[in-house]
Amino acid sequence: MAGKDRDRFSTATRLRLLGEQTAARVYRSQTRRQARRSRLTGRAAFLALIVCSLVVAIAYPMRQYVSQRGEMAEQRERMAEAGRQVERLRDEKARLQDDMYIRRLAREHLHYVLPGETGYTMIDPEAAERRRAEDGPGRPWYSNVWDGVDSADRG
Numbered sequence: 144m145a146g147k148d149r150d151r152f153s154t155a156t157r158l159r160l161l162g163e164q165t166a167a168r169v170y171r172s173q174t175r176r177q178a179r180r181s182r183l184t185g186r187a188a189f190l191a192l193i194v195c196s197l198v199v200a201i202a203y204p205m206r207q208y209v210s211q212r213g214e215m216a217e218q219r220e221r222m223a224e225a226g227r228q229v230e231r232l233r234d235e236k237a238r239l240q241d242d243m244y245i246r247r248l249a250r251e252h253l254h255y256v257l258p259g260e261t262g263y264t265m266i267d268p269e270a271a272e273r274r275r276a277e278d279g280p281g282r283p284w285y286s287n288v289w290d291g292v293d294s295a296d297r298g
C-alpha cells in the first residue's frame with residue numbers, strides 16, 4: 144500500500160502541478176492577449192491619427208480643385224456665349240453692309256419715306272386717351288414734346 148500511496152500522491156501532485164502549469168499558461172496567454180490588445184489599440188489610434196491627418200491635409204486642395212473646376216466650367220460657358228454673341232454681331236455687321244437693309248431700318252424705325260411717297264402715322268385711340276389723362280391741364284407744352292421724343296426713342 145505504501146507504493147500505491149506514493150503513486151497516488153505523485154499522481155495527485157502531478158495533477159496539481161499540471162493544473163498550476165495550465166493556470167500559469169492561461170494567465171500568460173491572457174496577459175499576452177491583453178498586451179497585444181493594448182498594442183493594437185495604440186496602433187489603431189496611431190493609424191486613425193494618420194488617416195485624420197491625411198484627410199485634413201487633402202481636404203483643402205480637393206476643395207480648391209472642385210471649386211476651380213466649377214469656375215472653369217463657368218468660364219467655358221461664358222466663352223461659348225461670347226462666341227455666339229460675336230457671331231450675331233458679325234451677322235448684323237454683314238447685314239448693315241447691305242443698302243436695302245439700311246433703307247428698311249430707316250423706314251421702320253425713323254419713319255422715312257422715299258420721294259413721292261406720303262407717310263402716315265396711325266395713333267392708337269386708347270393710347271391717345273391715356274396720354275391726355277396723363278398730360279393734365281397744367282402741364283407745359285414742352286414737357287409733352289419731350290415725352291414724345293422719349294417715346295419715339297423707346298419705340
